[in-house]
Amino acid sequence: MIGFLRILLSRIDYVVTVILFCIGFYALVVKSNLIKKIIGMNIVETSVYLFLIASADIRLGAATKFWAHPNEVLNAAEAAHAAAGELAMVNPIPSALILTAIVVSVSVTAISLSLAVKIYENYGTLDTRKIMRLKG
Amino acid sequence: MNQQSILPIFAIAFPLIGAVSIRWIDKTFVGQASRFTAFITLASAISVAAMYPHINAGKILVYTLSTGLPLGIFFRVDTLGFFVGIISICIWMLVSFYSVGFMKDANSPVRYNAFSLLTLVGMLGVVFSGDLFSLYIFFELLSVASFMLMAHKQTRVALKGAIIYIFMGISGGLILLFSIILTYSMAGTINFSIIGFGLKGSPFLPIIFTGYIIGFGVKAGIFPLHFWMPSAYPEAPTCAVALSSGVMIKAGAYGIIRTVYGIMGSGLMKGSLLTTALLFIALISIFVGSAAAINQTEIKRLLGYSSVSQIGYIILGVTLLSPTGLQGGLVHIFNHAIIKAALFMCAGAMIQQTGRRYLKEFKGIGHKMPVVTFCFTFAALSMIGLPPFNGFISKWFLAIGALEAVKIGSYSQWIGILAVGILILSSFMNLVYYGPVVYGAWFEREKADSGSSETQGSLDPGTDMLIPILILAMATLAFGLMPGWPLNIARKISEAMF
Numbered sequence: 001m002i003g004f005l006r007i008l009l010s011r012i013d014y015v016v017t018v019i020l021f022c023i024g025f026y027a028l029v030v031k032s033n034l035i036k037k038i039i040g041m042n043i044v045e046t047s048v049y050l051f052l053i054a055s056a057d058i059r060l061g062a063a064t065k066f067w068a069h070p071n072e073v074l075n076a077a078e079a080a081h082a083a084a085g086e087l088a089m090v091n092p093i094p095s096a097l098i099l100t101a102i103v104v105s106v107s108v109t110a111i112s113l114s115l116a117v118k119i120y121e122n123y124g125t126l127d128t129r130k131i132m133r134l135k136g
Numbered sequence: 137m138n139q140q141s142i143l144p145i146f147a148i149a150f151p152l153i154g155a156v157s158i159r160w161i162d163k164t165f166v167g168q169a170s171r172f173t174a175f176i177t178l179a180s181a182i183s184v185a186a187m188y189p190h191i192n193a194g195k196i197l198v199y200t201l202s203t204g205l206p207l208g209i210f211f212r213v214d215t216l217g218f219f220v221g222i223i224s225i226c227i228w229m230l231v232s233f234y235s236v237g238f239m240k241d242a243n244s245p246v247r248y249n250a251f252s253l254l255t256l257v258g259m260l261g262v263v264f265s266g267d268l269f270s271l272y273i274f275f276e277l278l279s280v281a282s283f284m285l286m287a288h289k290q291t292r293v294a295l296k297g298a299i300i301y302i303f304m305g306i307s308g309g310l311i312l313l314f315s316i317i318l319t320y321s322m323a324g325t326i327n328f329s330i331i332g333f334g335l336k337g338s339p340f341l342p343i344i345f346t347g348y349i350i351g352f353g354v355k356a357g358i359f360p361l362h363f364w365m366p367s368a369y370p371e372a373p374t375c376a377v378a379l380s381s382g383v384m385i386k387a388g389a390y391g392i393i394r395t396v397y398g399i400m401g402s403g404l405m406k407g408s409l410l411t412t413a414l415l416f417i418a419l420i421s422i423f424v425g426s427a428a429a430i431n432q433t434e435i436k437r438l439l440g441y442s443s444v445s446q447i448g449y450i451i452l453g454v455t456l457l458s459p460t461g462l463q464g465g466l467v468h469i470f471n472h473a474i475i476k477a478a479l480f481m482c483a484g485a486m487i488q489q490t491g492r493r494y495l496k497e498f499k500g501i502g503h504k505m506p507v508v509t510f511c512f513t514f515a516a517l518s519m520i521g522l523p524p525f526n527g528f529i530s531k532w533f534l535a536i537g538a539l540e541a542v543k544i545g546s547y548s549q550w551i552g553i554l555a556v557g558i559l560i561l562s563s564f565m566n567l568v569y570y571g572p573v574v575y576g577a578w579f580e581r582e583k584a585d586s587g588s589s590e591t592q593g594s595l596d597p598g599t600d601m602l603i604p605i606l607i608l609a610m611a612t613l614a615f616g617l618m619p620g621w622p623l624n625i626a627r628k629i630s631e632a633m634f
Contacts, residue, residue, distance in 0.1 A: 004339045021314070028307060037303065044310050051314065055321035094317070097269055101313060104276045108306050111280055115287065115299060122292045131296060 013054040020047035034116045034126040038109065045105040049098055056094035138329075139190060141197040144211040144264045146183040147225070148257055150176050155253035162246045170239050173249040174232040177256065181225045184218075184260075191218045196329075198266060209273070212266025212328055216466075216629045219622075220390045221263040223470050224383045227477045228256055230604040231382070234481050235375040237601035238488065248288055248373065254281035255379070262387045268316045268326035268399075275312065275387065279305040279355070282384055285376035286368045297368035304354050304364045312351025318344050319399065328394065331633075332401025345410050348395040349417075356388025358451055359421035362444045366428075369440040370493070374484025377436060381443045382477035386469050389450045396454055397462075397633040406457055406546055415455040415551070419558050421448030426565035433494050435483045438569060439476070442519065445562060446472045452555060453534050457546040459630045461537025466626035468530035471615065475518050475527060478608035482512035485605065489595045495573055502578040504595045507602055509577045511609035516570040518612040521563045526615040529623070535559050 008015060024047060027040025116126060123131050154176035162169040190197055197213040213221070232252070239245040258281055261274025283305065287298035318340055320326050323333035335341050354361045369377050396405055396414075405411045425445025432438040450472070453465020485508045486501060487493050502509040518525030535556050542552035596602060615622065 007339060025307070028303065034299070041303070041306055041310075044307070048310055048313050048317070052317050055317055094320070100269075100273055104273065104280075104309075107280055108276070108302075111283065112302055112306070115295065115302065118287075118290060119295050119299065122290075122295055128299070131299075 011054065014051065017047050017051040017054060020044075020050065032127050032129045034119060034128060037128070038112050038116065041112070042105070042109060045101075049101060052094045052098050052101070137194070137196060138198050139195045140199060141187070141190065141213075142199060143183055143187050143190075144197060144199055144213050144260075145201065147180050147221070148211075148260050148264065150180040150183065151253040151256040151260070155250045155257065158250045158253070159246055169246045169249045170232075170236040173253060174229070174236055176253060177225065177229040177232045180256070180260070181229045184221050184225045187213060187218055188222070191215055209270045210266040210327075211264050211270070213264050214328075215625060215632065216390075216393065217263045219466065219625050219629060220386055220469060221260060223473045224259050224263065224386065225256075227382050227473050227608075228259070228379065230607060231375050231378050231477060231481065234378075234484075234601050234604040235373075237598050238375050238484060239373070242373065243289075248285065248376070251281050251284040251288075252376070252379065255285060255384070258282075259383060259387055263390055266328050268319065268328075271391070271394075272309070272313055272316055275351075275355070275391070276309050278384060278387055279309055282376075282380060285379070286372045288373050288376065289371055291371055294368075294371035297364070297371055301364040301368045304361065308351045308354030308361070311347050315344050315347030315351060318347070328398055331398060332404060333399050335400065336404050342410060345395070345400065348399070349392065349414060352388040352391030352395065353417075354388070356385050356392065356447050356451070357444050358388075358447055359417055359424050359444065362421075362425070365444060366432075366437045366440045369436045370434055374436070374480055374487060377440075378477045378480035378484065381439065381480060382473045385443060385447055386450075386473060389447060389454075389465075389469060392451060393454050393462075393465075402457055402634055411455050411457060412547070412551070415452065415547070415555070418448045418451035418455055419555065421445065422452065422558055422562045423448075426562045426569070429569045430565060432569070433496070435487070435493060435495055435498070435573075436480075438495065438573075439479055439483060442479075442566070442569070443472075443476060445566075446476065446519075449530070449534060449559075449562075452559075453530075453537060456534075456537045456541040456555070458537050458541040458544055459627075459634050460533055460540045462630040462633060463623065463626040464530050464533030464535075464537045466629055467533060467619070467622050470622040470626075471518075471526040471530045471612075474608055474611050474615065475515050478511060478515040478605060478612060479519065481601075481605045481608065482508050482515065485597045485601055486512075489597055495576075498573065499576045499580040506594065507596045508605065511605045512577070513574050514609040514612050516574050518616065520566045520570055524616050525612050526619065527612070529616060529619045531559060531563065533623075 021044055024040045024043030028037055028044065031037055031040060119131065120126055125131065154173065158169055158172060161172050187197060191213070199211045201209040201211065239248055242248065255278055258274045258278030262271055262278060265271040265274055283298060283302045286301050287294055316326060319333060322338050322340055322344070323335055325333055335344065350361065357365045422445050425441050425448060429438050429441035429445065432441060450465045450468050453461045453468060456462070486498060486505060489505060490501070492498065514525070518527040521527045521531045538552050538555040541547050542549050
């Protein structure tokens with residue numbers, strides 16, 4: 001339990017992620033308006049991205065340069081680290097993964113908004129409680 | 137051991153190219169979109185089947201589709217991926233040939249076929265991907281594309297079912313992504329070639345495991361997460377439902393197998409409270425699915441609840457943590473795909489030909505549609521688990537696996553007895569809800585037009601729909617009498633997992 005708490009406190013960004021996730025999930029489950037549900041879904045998505053970025057972060061780490069020339073000039077903070085012999089690099093893989101996750105979420109949002117339009121055309125309301133009560 | 141091979145790319149590229157070019161094909165050759173789709177799936181099936189010699193020789197096919205980013209999409213086909221992949225693509229191909237006849241008069245068959253092909257890309261991608269992130273991408277593609285199939289008719293009920301489906305699917309997918317990231321930051325790897333990611337002792341282990349089970353469980357439709365299934369099925373096109381219930385829910389089951397045996401590893405799961413919890417979820421799933429199916433009055437809802445129960449069998453086999461139990465679960469993936477696709481295709485033919493959908497309206501249908509009802513009877517008997525059919529084989533192995541789990545000490549004695557008891561009880565419950573349908577179809581007469589039904593001609597659909605149904609109905613008998621091939625592959629997989 002102590003170990004668990006220590007991990008939690010050392011990475012406060014994870015705690016923020018969890019709080020954001022809970023807010024989004026609350027909106028997704030409890031709110032009855034479809035648009036609010038979709039906004040909640042987007043908040044959940046944002047929290048997951050934040051989590052992904054936070055998991056890659058190294059304090060004062062340099063951005064990784066994939067395509068850079070090896071002799072490219074480093075900025076001041078990087079040069080200082082390099083001089084100290086510890087050029088900490090931020091893990092580049094999560095940043096690459098997140099691009100794909102964002103594309104997924106954009107398509108998901110688009111498709112659920114188009115569904116909301118269709119629902120409104122058919123039922124004349126966006127309130128899910130009313131929609132579930134109405135017979136098809 | 138590892139072999140570079142482009143075959144997985146071929147299997148996925150055919151439907152992808154097909155989905156993009158289908159509108160152009162439909163303009164050039166008017167009305168041929170469905171037939172084009174069927175032949176695309178045939179080409180993809182051949183690519184998957186061509187992997188068999190390599191897989192049989194114990195090789196693992198790998199291919200990295202580099203995108204310039206540090207982590208490309210990585211394909212890795214091992215025996216488990218091949219096993220789920222070959223049954224998926226075969227069922228998909230048969231359903232596609234069936235939908236040539238089924239979607240003839242439906243609105244916008246082009247849209248249906250394009251999204252069917254995209255869903256196939258997602259399904260094959262899930263089983264062929266070699267790391268968790270590629271799996272996530274294809275899993276989301278599967279969710280989003282299959283949503284379009286569920287909402288295809290655009291009626292009020294269809295949209296209502298689809299909105300439940302998409303919100304559950306997307307929340308599940310996000311929780312899955314959350315778990316994948318946690319796994320990556322805890323274990324430092326997301327590659328499936330490692331068995332057991334070394335999460336032992338991690339304080340986040342319960343969170344990670346629960347996240348995977350929720351993410352994959354929504355797609356699989358296990359008990360507390362099954363609500364999308366009965367609400368989306370009744371109004372979706374029946375061939376899409378056959379695909380969803382026969383094939384897509386297996387993506388969830390495949391994910392759970394990967395979680396338990398790949399990411400966690402059987403050593404870590406043994407004696408863990410998490411596995412016991414999942415076992416109880418599976419048992420509740422079996423019981424609740426069967427119990428809910430008894431009350432249904434509509435054929436597609438009945439079959440949907442039956443799927444909830446059958447997916448419970450598969451998860452039970454996975455969580456038993458005994459080699460025979462896993463073998464039974466894997467063979468049940470194979471057998472359930474055949475049986476449930478056959479049942480839904482028969483139901484679809486009945487609904488289309490008679491325009492009826494409630495169980496009480498199907499009385500005496502055996503005299504009007506003898507061939508379809510005959511196939512339905514075969515599949516229903518197989519689902520109940522009668523000996524000459526293939527449903528019996530997997531249930532038998534599951535029961536043996538439950539006893540073996542007690543013997544090797546995975547579970548205490550009373551859990552083993554409970555599992556076997558639930559298996560037997562559920563078989564009786566299957567009899568209770570499939571029995572009246574089959575009995576009524578053959579031996580009862582409809583009141584309204586008694587006597588006149590013989591004089592009418594047969595209502596059986598055309599050969600393009602009948603042939604896939606007949607193939608699957610015969611397969612239920614063939615794999616019951618000669619279960620060697622699926623059993624052998626499943627044994628190889630379960631030996632590699634333990």
